[in-house]
Amino acid sequence: MADLETFRAEVRAWLEERAPASLRGRPGDIFHGTWGGRRPDFETPDHERWLAMMAERGWTAPTWPREYGGGGLSREQNAVLQSELRRLRMPAPLIGFGLVMIGPTLLEFGSEEQKREHLPPIVRGEIRWCQGYSEPGSGSDLASLQLSAVADGDRFILNGQKIWTSYADASDWIFCLVRTDPGAKKQSGISFILVDMATPGVTTRPIKLISGASPFCEVFFDDVPALARDVVGGLNNGWTVAKALLRHERTMVGEIFARSVIGGERELLGLARTAIGPAEGRLWDPLVRDRIVQSAMDERAFMLTVQRIQDAARAGQSPGAESSILKVYGTELNQRRRELAVEIAGADGLGWEGAGYDPDALARTRDWLRSRGNTIEGGTTEIQLNIIAKHVLGLPDGGAR
Amino acid sequence: MKLALTEDQRLIKDSAVTLWKDKGAVRRLRSLRDTGDATGFSRELWAELAGLGWLGLPFPEEHGGVGLGVTELCLVLEEAGRTLAPEPLLATTLLAGSALLLGDSDAARSAWLPGLIAGDVVGTLAWQERARRDDDPPSCAALATPAGDGAVMLHGSKREVVAGVQADLVIVAAQHSETRELGLWAVPGDAAGLLRTPLSRIDHFPCARVELDGVRLSEDARLGGAALLASALDRATIGLAAEALGAMSAAFELTLGWLRERRQFGVPIGSFQALQHRAARLYIDLELCRSAVMAAARTADQPRVSAAVLGQAASLAAARTLDTFLRVADEAVQLHGGVGMTDEHDIGFYLKRARVVASTFGDAAWHRDRWARLAGY
Numbered sequence: 001m002a003d004l005e006t007f008r009a010e011v012r013a014w015l016e017e018r019a020p021a022s023l024r025g026r027p028g029d030i031f032h033g034t035w036g037g038r039r040p041d042f043e044t045p046d047h048e049r050w051l052a053m054m055a056e057r058g059w060t061a062p063t064w065p066r067e068y069g070g071g072g073l074s075r076e077q078n079a080v081l082q083s084e085l086r087r088l089r090m091p092a093p094l095i096g097f098g099l100v101m102i103g104p105t106l107l108e109f110g111s112e113e114q115k116r117e118h119l120p121p122i123v124r125g126e127i128r129w130c131q132g133y134s135e136p137g138s139g140s141d142l143a144s145l146q147l148s149a150v151a152d153g154d155r156f157i158l159n160g161q162k163i164w165t166s167y168a169d170a171s172d173w174i175f176c177l178v179r180t181d182p183g184a185k186k187q188s189g190i191s192f193i194l195v196d197m198a199t200p201g202v203t204t205r206p207i208k209l210i211s212g213a214s215p216f217c218e219v220f221f222d223d224v225p226a227l228a229r230d231v232v233g234g235l236n237n238g239w240t241v242a243k244a245l246l247r248h249e250r251t252m253v254g255e256i257f258a259r260s261v262i263g264g265e266r267e268l269l270g271l272a273r274t275a276i277g278p279a280e281g282r283l284w285d286p287l288v289r290d291r292i293v294q295s296a297m298d299e300r301a302f303m304l305t306v307q308r309i310q311d312a313a314r315a316g317q318s319p320g321a322e323s324s325i326l327k328v329y330g331t332e333l334n335q336r337r338r339e340l341a342v343e344i345a346g347a348d349g350l351g352w353e354g355a356g357y358d359p360d361a362l363a364r365t366r367d368w369l370r371s372r373g374n375t376i377e378g379g380t381t382e383i384q385l386n387i388i389a390k391h392v393l394g395l396p397d398g399g400a401r
Numbered sequence: 402m403k404l405a406l407t408e409d410q411r412l413i414k415d416s417a418v419t420l421w422k423d424k425g426a427v428r429r430l431r432s433l434r435d436t437g438d439a440t441g442f443s444r445e446l447w448a449e450l451a452g453l454g455w456l457g458l459p460f461p462e463e464h465g466g467v468g469l470g471v472t473e474l475c476l477v478l479e480e481a482g483r484t485l486a487p488e489p490l491l492a493t494t495l496l497a498g499s500a501l502l503l504g505d506s507d508a509a510r511s512a513w514l515p516g517l518i519a520g521d522v523v524g525t526l527a528w529q530e531r532a533r534r535d536d537d538p539p540s541c542a543a544l545a546t547p548a549g550d551g552a553v554m555l556h557g558s559k560r561e562v563v564a565g566v567q568a569d570l571v572i573v574a575a576q577h578s579e580t581r582e583l584g585l586w587a588v589p590g591d592a593a594g595l596l597r598t599p600l601s602r603i604d605h606f607p608c609a610r611v612e613l614d615g616v617r618l619s620e621d622a623r624l625g626g627a628a629l630l631a632s633a634l635d636r637a638t639i640g641l642a643a644e645a646l647g648a649m650s651a652a653f654e655l656t657l658g659w660l661r662e663r664r665q666f667g668v669p670i671g672s673f674q675a676l677q678h679r680a681a682r683l684y685i686d687l688e689l690c691r692s693a694v695m696a697a698a699r700t701a702d703q704p705r706v707s708a709a710v711l712g713q714a715a716s717l718a719a720a721r722t723l724d725t726f727l728r729v730a731d732e733a734v735q736l737h738g739g740v741g742m743t744d745e746h747d748i749g750f751y752l753k754r755a756r757v758v759a760s761t762f763g764d765a766a767w768h769r770d771r772w773a774r775l776a777g778y
């Protein structure tokens with residue numbers, strides 16, 4: 001404990017001295033921040049400095065081992081670091097799928113060589129990753145995927161297509177599920193492979209979302225040579241690796257949505273006070289008030305559940321299928337909050353673009369539209385409910401699968 | 402605040418699990434109902450609870466308690482809730498017990514608390530006058546009128562008093578006829594002028610209407626005022642949420658068992674995805690309830706916790722568990738089909754208990770409204 005307090009004092013002093021003043025009080029969230037990569041798009045020069053100084057200490061990936069560029073912090077130390085960052089309301093120095101998806105997966109399944117090659121550039125924000133799982137014919141039934149990888153000496157030749165690949169057009173590498181044994185049972189013929197998107201034969205085509213943004217793409221592979229040494233977790237063992245990564249993804253998605261300050265009690269209340277107005281100090285409309293409380297309570301209960309899962313894991317009492325619970329509840333919670341924010345605004349929430357609407361209101365409306373995807377991406381809600389029914393509740397398999 | 406059980410807490414939970422399992426689950430409540438048992442609960446079991454020290458869990462050792470907290474008591478209440486145990490554990494320890502423990506009358510504390518912990522005194526709190534929980538503090542027409550020498554005479558009428566007939570100690574909320582200040586008064590069960598009429602409710606837990614027709618009390622029977630009532634009700638609300646958590650878990654497990662066992666169309670009905678998804682959603686809500694209850698109990702055990710923090714924690718636990726218990730119980734009956742509608746099946750007992758729990762210390766909407774008030778909107 002004393003050590004943690006020393007650590008806190010040191011972190012606080014370092015942050016007080018170095019954290020760029022212009023970024024204090026601008027926390028951001030998973031979709032708004034510094035993604036890094038070969039073609040980085042820093043919002044301001046201070047964002048670039050912030051990334052560099054944090055990466056130097058490994059604090060973009062605080063709990064990863066030092067030998068791979070990480071911060072080497074214990075969970076407790078990381079909690080201290082995060083609370084100090086929150087204290088200054090600093091944005092994350094770096095966000096992206098390298099940190100939350102492929103990184104943890106390589107730590108679990110990667111060879112020593114793979115870890116040394118890929119982890120440090122992630123920590124430094126030099127390589128941006130995307131996730132090549134879904135295909136046009138393979139969404140929920142992911143294991144039916146078709147993208148073909150045919151062995152050719154120390155390489156594989158890839159042919160086929162991925163779809164819904166978030167940020168593929170801005171990414172440098174893709175982690176991909178490919179079919180390496182078309183004769184085997186569907187789960188057993190899959191490998192997990194890393195591909196540099198600069199390789200000839202890889203092309204991307206953006207797809208526009210209902211929110212107007214186009215964060216995801218189709219990715220086409222035409223005779224793309226990938227290296228056999230970039231297969232992670234062994235040939236034809238990709239399904240195991242893929243599922244482990246999905247668990248990281250679901251936990252992350254659930255937690256982050258709920259933790260986001262956007263759409264929280266304070267923000268909703270602020271919107272309601274402006275749109276509806278108080279009467280005798282209380283929010284005038286009791287129905288809106290009730291919905292804000294419901295949302296606030298959902299959020300509190302959810303955060304307590306996140307904490308309980310962590311505390312239980314530390315005490316060796318795991319409640320099981322945590323990631324699916326967090327995914328289902330966290331994403332729906334996020335949707336309800338964003339919906340409520342738009343609803344409270346009335347006609348002010350209906351703007352698409354341009355003058356005549358408050359820019360914050362425009363952003364909230366776009367965010368609401370984007371949030372409808374939360375219960376689809378990373379495995380749909382229905383698929384999570386299947387997992388809970390089967391693996392936690394032990395309900396029998398039926399025909400409807 | 403750690404949301405995991407310590408080794409000691411695990412031991413308490415395990416022995417509570419065993420105790421109630423051995424007592425025969427809902428069959429016990431059913432037979433108390435069917436035999437029209439006058440006590441409405443088991444005195445033997447009550448003595449056993451005292452023997453295990455569980456009536457003393459949340460009280461400091463200096464008063465003869467075990468020196469643990471609401472957290473540990475809630476583990477026991479949860480298991481009691483699983484089998485719908487009608488023993489007035491919550492009323493005795495968290496309603497009456499909290500008022501004695503946190504109140505300002507040393508005399509009342511030393512007069513009542515040791516007996517309460519030893520199992521000799523069943524206690525309760527008579528606060529409710531209207532059908533619905535309204536204001537905060539609750540509206541109170543019962544009066545405490547000065548009768549010379551600091552003594553008072555109590556007049557008024559209270560309803561839905563848990564174990565009101567069986568209680569050896571009825572703590573009564575009454576307004577001072579002159580200062581209009583709310584007070585909590587310790588009334589011995591055998592006091593002259595105290596009239597108790599049993600109420601038969603759908604859950605078959607012991608409950609009564611209590612009439613105060615000039616009950617004379619000395620000054621040191623006053624335990625405290627509105628703030629004391631609020632904290633006793635909040636602590637009891639947390640206990641009730643724990644009980645509800647146990648009850649809904651049991652109802653859910655009964656239902657899961659049925660989903661696996663009952664076959665239609667040649668397969669277990671639990672293989673139908675429409676039902677699987679409903680079960681999975683209930684499970685998620687149950688897990689959220691558990692987090693809220695654990696956090697609330699630990700909040701109650703924090704030293705010098707503020708009334709607002711305790712109130713929000715209690716209201717969160719209540720709002721979530723009351724709604725979820727009702728939903729689990731409704732779904733449980735539905736998923737059982739026809740057999741779920743029979744008196745012979747246990748599941749209906751859970752539904753009826755859920756309804757009672759939902760308007761015991763205010764319903765879920767009341768608790769949400771209070772959360773907003775405490776948060777300044």
Ligand SMILES: Cc1cc2nc3c(=O)[nH]c(=O)nc-3n(C[C@H](O)[C@H](O)[C@H](O)COP(=O)(O)OP(=O)(O)OC[C@H]3O[C@@H](n4cnc5c(N)ncnc54)[C@H](O)[C@@H]3O)c2cc1C
Pocket residue numbers: 130131132133134135138139140141163164165166167216373374376377378379380381382383386400401
């Ligand atoms: C914003 C966004 C970003 C995404 N980013 C990526 C990415 O970066 N990389 C990537 O690989 N993929 C990504 N995806 C794809 C996502 O993982 C898939 O969309 C998802 O797995 C569902 O697949 P599908 O779209 O083919 O829908 P389908 O599988 O066709 O599902 C259609 C409907 O049927 C339901 N359904 C399907 N099977 C069952 C079943 N067994 N039981 C009950 N209901 C069922 C589904 O729940 C859904 O409601 C993204 C998706 C979105 C929306």
